[in-house]
Amino acid sequence: MSPLDISPQRGDAGDGIGGRPPRIDGLAKIRGEAAYAMDQPVEGLAHAVLVTATIAAGWVRGIDRTAAEAAPGVLLVLTPGNTPPLHAASTWTGEAPPTSEYRPLEPEIRHVGQQIALVVAESLEQATEAATLLRVDYEAAPFLADFTVPDAGEGQDLPPLTIERGDADTALASADIRISAEYGTPREYNVPIEPHGLTARWDGDALTLWEPSQWLDGMARNYAEWFGIGFEQVRLISPYIGGGFGSKALALPHGAIAAQAARMLGRPVKLVLTRPQTFTAFGGRAATRQLLELGADADGHLLAIRHRGWQETSRNGLWVEPLNAATALMYEVPHLSSRQRVVPVNTVTPSAKRAPGENPSAFALECAMDELAYALGQDPLALRLRNEPGRDPHSGKLWSSRRMREAYAAGADSFGWARRNPTPGAMRDGPLRLGWGMAAGTYPVRRSAGEAMVRILADGGVEVASSTSDMGTGAYTILAQTAASVFGLPLARVRVTLGDSTLPRAPVSGGSQMAGLMTGAVDKAARAAREELIGLALNDPRSPLRGVANTLAVAEGRLIAPRGEAPPLPIAELLTAIGRDRVEALRDTLAENGLKPEDRYRAFTTVSTMRAPTDGEYSMHSWCAHFVELAVDEALGSVRLRRIVTAFDAGLLYNPRLAESQIKGGIVMGIGQALLEGGIVDRRHARVLNNNLADYLLPTHADIPPIEVISVGEPDPHASALGGKGVGELGIVGLAAAIANAVFHATGKRVRDLPITLADLC
Amino acid sequence: MRDFAYHRATTLEQAGPLAARAESAILAGGTTLLDLAKCDVVRPAEVVDITHLPGLADIRADAESLHLGALVRMAAAMRHVAVRAACPAVAQALALSASAQIRNMATLGGNLLQRTRCAYYRDPASFPACNRRTPGSGCAAAGGVTHHHALLGTSEACIATYPGDLAVALVAVGAVIEIGTRWMPAEDFFLLPGETPHREFALEPGEIVTALCIPASAASRRSAYLKLRDRASYEFASVSVAAGLELAADGTIADVRLALGGVATIPWRLHAVEAALTGRHPTPATLREASLLAMQGATPRPDNRHKLDLAPRLVHRALEQLLQGDAA
Amino acid sequence: MPPTAHAAAPAAAPPAALPQGSPVPNRPITLFINGHDHVVMVEDRTTLLDALRERLHLTGTKKGCDQGQCGACTVHLDGQRVLACLTLARQAEGSAIATIEGLAGADGTLHAVQAAFLAEDAFQCGFCTPGQIMSAVACIREGHAGSEAEIREYMSGNLCRCGAYPHIVAAVQRAAAALPSEASS
Incomplete structure (x- = not known):
């Protein structure tokens, strides 16, 4: 079940931090033995199916449950009319709820797909059929289908995102060269292949949840508050997560109603969203629009950027996708004006999808830089180098590290950028026009506190435990490597247990922060355990090393006297000698993050103590440069990628093999964003029509070209304990712009609304 | 899925009457039936599994024709040397369909009978109006999002696109459908929606497609299938074309066969383009002008207008490829 | 599926009492999986995927979409790769089914x-x-x-x-x- 007993091959750079060992959870995954939440065998399970609204706004006047309740095997039918309220929970940012009650089934409808009933039956087949038998009486109300409909208006200003640096309007007016363009991104969905779902079981007042989770502590807190029980009474178990990309960090309404049903029934209940329901039960990336004006002098020095952004949110929730996240950061610009507005419409509240903010921000900015390069008659890469900022132009702080020039150089060199003919349409391969495009990306270093237990066992092996989770990031492996480094052990001697809310605390695995902060926590705990071990070896009366040496080192599972005063002593022998079965240390990194012990609960169960990238002396970010070659069939408009080279600076890579995989994964998702993905809204009904995997197009194998990724990072001691910066989100940032720029280079057509399809290019 | 009873038929004589019952549905590969049952579009009370019927999974070729049993799986037909030789367009259409897994499951007969991907048709809970599903209920697609909807063969009642690839190739090369003891040209097998979009195929209750037959012809032997789509694989056609060509000794076009997919309510034979090419020398100008006739009579919508240009270009490309194949 | 389904009844009416009697909800069938016979209770409409996952607890085969659109449920039926979500358990009776759990050697040797x-x-x-x-x-x-x-x-x-x-x-x-x-x- 857990990857504890796996012996991976030794990596080519060793098993410690910076080595390339294969995933230690890999064997369980390739054997089909890794038990994801929905794979857990639970005795006495009942199966639930969610019923969702088919109107966009209005009220459920009533639901006739008669036929459903009479259907074979049906155990319970929950509707707004027969479901007791829960307690309202505080938000993930730590704010108190505005109301005292939370109703997971509400009569008021605010979007298509909102959950309105739950049917529980003995079998999944029975629940599925019975769910079709409910008769819902609606009272429909007017709605706003999306932010393009005239009635949606301009929305509300978001003052915290306003930036006024210098005088952008005046600077633009006097600029030699100006470009102005509007860029759009559609609703994009996370679409992990594992659908959201859970099994909930009550034992008295204790609630056990098997649910995929990017944030066990945060979700456990939310469930505890909903049900008015203690945090310790909730146990959330999520050893493996079938992808999340931001969508599995929060407790969601379907979780509330499933747990509610389990409590009412006195039986464990399993609810898995259908694939179509995954498009409306939680939000993906908000649709966005950005108006960008860039002004430069004739040499290509940026003088001013004027940026206006609009994004969707829901009628009953505010999600902010910060559209100037990259705009304010990437280039040396004396004058910047940025405003953002948020437009409420009848949709599910949007949420985090890989690189919220940076992703759409970089799409617009990096396309605009390409447009400016053409307006100037300059090479797009040269234009970027000309405007490379020496320090963070927004905060004024020095970069902790910004190896952007190195990334440009390494990427351009490997790609062969110097051979590019800049004239659109000039590079050809038979009937195909080739496009070479590039763009840059960035993602901030976010920091929270972490906590880990490291335990030295009597057999000399080491255990690491934390409630953090591994959704494919490689957490199991890099945390094992961290401990292996401290003890000089082969990876096979390190066991890692994650994904259980009863383990030591961890904050959200989001914002690309997990690896940096959890390796720090494990390193700290491991060093503490090592110190205690050495102390015992030096001081315990039964220790063979007592009085032999003044200091000891630990390597290869042994205690070593530095001047050879005694033969190396295996840890196991020491523990036997001193009569201990373990030496363990539980450590957190609250203090390093400026927190106190009383901040502990808040630090791990909300994001209220997460530190900004400029909190401290430096401005800290990861960086990347993408280079893309594609071919466009001029007559038919089809775009096929040929190769991608991405050079990136994410500081030290704890395990380059796994980090490279994640960067490539971000690139693949960026390919989908650029060419395939987007929610298609029928505005007559405010309904996303392509709510399935045949119509919402994810990239397939055939869409993906060879991808080369090059790390140019060096350890950044300011960014994290071991010198790494964020990896998980970086690869997607700027990729869509590189593709759009390559499409322009191939065709001379500037497509500013994603995705770029046949209809745009034929 | 609603509850149903599963029957495994072992003879055609047994299967027919079972399939003729009012609430029964025939199950072959299952890739359409179970999908639509899960969408609640079809609600059979009985399912008749015909995949164990004997004698319907043969592939035979002789001088006159290529015979494909209706229960031949797509993958088997796609790989078969006789199919590749007799009609490359069919082999290519199959290879470009769905995924390897679905091609292992789906049968040729079932593939012909696949239903439209119209999002409004596939979601009865959200869109009660669908003349194809429920005669007289209206059409939710009209006035909706129609970038995948048909431009050709539409009616007031229905604008849903026929999604298949194989049928397009079969219609182009003049294949014949065997239904038990009767035969019918593939072109007649698919019914225009007209006022009765719920009648999609020329099949009576209980009738089972038993074989597909492709008459041997030079144009079939020299044929190709091109499929255009945004995703590089595993997507239905935005536009597709099946083309077959026979040149006379003098270099003129003796026979040409063309059909379009992805743009019409049924597999769409391009008689006008064929007529404009037959007997002519295949000069670039002739090919281009004839191809422009492909979308004659089309009724575009704002979000599928681009297909007016795409389809003729794809026809042109297919003809060029067949001619280049000759040069090579 | 949501409630207005009745207004949209397709040509085939909802299941009613059949002349030959209602289908038996659960019946035992034998599936030959990874070299072994397994007797499992299924409904006629139970998919091979749900039979494997929910009834036999062979959860290595995953449900990603249940609509034949993602491939996560790929298994082998008589050596051919197929989608378990669009295969009825009863269709698989008499066939050799191979799942991820049976791929490695009996001694644990990886494929x-x-x-x-x-x-x-x-x-x-x-x-x-x-x-x-x-x-x-x-x-x-x-x-x-x-x-x-x-x-x-x-x-x-x-x-x-x-x-x-x-x-x-x-x-x-x-x-x-x-x-x-x-x-x-």
């Missing part, structure tokens, strides 16, 4: 494709991985692993949202070098 997936880091979250591996085994056997382009096309029925595609292709190439393929007819 060459499994070993290659580990070596190439051909997965991240691991959820699509059993389907990718079952598909890859068949892809190689079918003789469709001749080039990177061919592998990509013939593996395109298996979606991977983590974007492990380049590494999966490398893993298939690595395994193909070690495995025989059937000559295509």
Whole structure:
């Protein structure tokens, strides 16, 4: 079940931090033995199916449950009319709820797909059929289908995102060269292949949840508050997560109603969203629009950027996708004006999808830089180098590290950028026009506190435990490597247990922060355990090393006297000698993050103590440069990628093999964003029509070209304990712009609304 | 899925009457039936599994024709040397369909009978109006999002696109459908929606497609299938074309066969383009002008207008490829 | 599915009492899985996927979409890769079913494709991985692993949202070098 007993091959750079060992959870995954939440065998399970609204706004006047309740095997039918309220929970940012009650089934409808009933039956087949038998009486109300409909208006200003640096309007007016363009991104969905779902079981007042989770502590807190029980009474178990990309960090309404049903029934209940329901039960990336004006002098020095952004949110929730996240950061610009507005419409509240903010921000900015390069008659890469900022132009702080020039150089060199003919349409391969495009990306270093237990066992092996989770990031492996480094052990001697809310605390695995902060926590705990071990070896009366040496080192599972005063002593022998079965240390990194012990609960169960990238002396970010070659069939408009080279600076890579995989994964998702993905809204009904995997197009194998990724990072001691910066989100940032720029280079057509399809290019 | 009873038929004589019952549905590969049952579009009370019927999974070729049993799986037909030789367009259409897994499951007969991907048709809970599903209920697609909807063969009642690839190739090369003891040209097998979009195929209750037959012809032997789509694989056609060509000794076009997919309510034979090419020398100008006739009579919508240009270009490309194949 | 379904009744009416009697909800069938017979209670409408996962607790085979659109439920039926979500359990009676759980040797020796997936880091979250591996085994056997382009096309029925595609292709190439393929007819 857990990857504890796996012996991976030794990596080519060793098993410690910076080595390339294969995933230690890999064997369980390739054997089909890794038990994801929905794979857990639970005795006495009942199966639930969610019923969702088919109107966009209005009220459920009533639901006739008669036929459903009479259907074979049906155990319970929950509707707004027969479901007791829960307690309202505080938000993930730590704010108190505005109301005292939370109703997971509400009569008021605010979007298509909102959950309105739950049917529980003995079998999944029975629940599925019975769910079709409910008769819902609606009272429909007017709605706003999306932010393009005239009635949606301009929305509300978001003052915290306003930036006024210098005088952008005046600077633009006097600029030699100006470009102005509007860029759009559609609703994009996370679409992990594992659908959201859970099994909930009550034992008295204790609630056990098997649910995929990017944030066990945060979700456990939310469930505890909903049900008015203690945090310790909730146990959330999520050893493996079938992808999340931001969508599995929060407790969601379907979780509330499933747990509610389990409590009412006195039986464990399993609810898995259908694939179509995954498009409306939680939000993906908000649709966005950005108006960008860039002004430069004739040499290509940026003088001013004027940026206006609009994004969707829901009628009953505010999600902010910060559209100037990259705009304010990437280039040396004396004058910047940025405003953002948020437009409420009848949709599910949007949420985090890989690189919220940076992703759409970089799409617009990096396309605009390409447009400016053409307006100037300059090479797009040269234009970027000309405007490379020496320090963070927004905060004024020095970069902790910004190896952007190195990334440009390494990427351009490997790609062969110097051979590019800049004239659109000039590079050809038979009937195909080739496009070479590039763009840059960035993602901030976010920091929270972490906590880990490291335990030295009597057999000399080491255990690491934390409630953090591994959704494919490689957490199991890099945390094992961290401990292996401290003890000089082969990876096979390190066991890692994650994904259980009863383990030591961890904050959200989001914002690309997990690896940096959890390796720090494990390193700290491991060093503490090592110190205690050495102390015992030096001081315990039964220790063979007592009085032999003044200091000891630990390597290869042994205690070593530095001047050879005694033969190396295996840890196991020491523990036997001193009569201990373990030496363990539980450590957190609250203090390093400026927190106190009383901040502990808040630090791990909300994001209220997460530190900004400029909190401290430096401005800290990861960086990347993408280079893309594609071919466009001029007559038919089809775009096929040929190769991608991405050079990136994410500081030290704890395990380059796994980090490279994640960067490539971000690139693949960026390919989908650029060419395939987007929610298609029928505005007559405010309904996303392509709510399935045949119509919402994810990239397939055939869409993906060879991808080369090059790390140019060096350890950044300011960014994290071991010198790494964020990896998980970086690869997607700027990729869509590189593709759009390559499409322009191939065709001379500037497509500013994603995705770029046949209809745009034929 | 609603509850149903599963029957495994072992003879055609047994299967027919079972399939003729009012609430029964025939199950072959299952890739359409179970999908639509899960969408609640079809609600059979009985399912008749015909995949164990004997004698319907043969592939035979002789001088006159290529015979494909209706229960031949797509993958088997796609790989078969006789199919590749007799009609490359069919082999290519199959290879470009769905995924390897679905091609292992789906049968040729079932593939012909696949239903439209119209999002409004596939979601009865959200869109009660669908003349194809429920005669007289209206059409939710009209006035909706129609970038995948048909431009050709539409009616007031229905604008849903026929999604298949194989049928397009079969219609182009003049294949014949065997239904038990009767035969019918593939072109007649698919019914225009007209006022009765719920009648999609020329099949009576209980009738089972038993074989597909492709008459041997030079144009079939020299044929190709091109499929255009945004995703590089595993997507239905935005536009597709099946083309077959026979040149006379003098270099003129003796026979040409063309059909379009992805743009019409049924597999769409391009008689006008064929007529404009037959007997002519295949000069670039002739090919281009004839191809422009492909979308004659089309009724575009704002979000599928681009297909007016795409389809003729794809026809042109297919003809060029067949001619280049000759040069090579 | 939501409630207005009745207003949209298709040509076939909802199931009513049949002349030959209502279907029996659960009946035992025998499925031959990974070399062993398993007796399992299923409804006639139970898919092979739900039979494996919910009734036999063979949960290595994953449900990603339940609509034949993602490939996560890929298993082998008589040696052919198929989608368990669009196969009725009863259709699979009498066939040899192979799932990810049966791929490694009885002694635990990994199949060459499994070993290659580990070596190439051909997965991240691991959820699509059993389907990718079952598909890859068949892809190689079918003789469709001749080039990177061919592998990509013939593996395109298996979606991977983590974007492990380049590494999966490398893993298939690595395994193909070690495995025989059937000559295509």
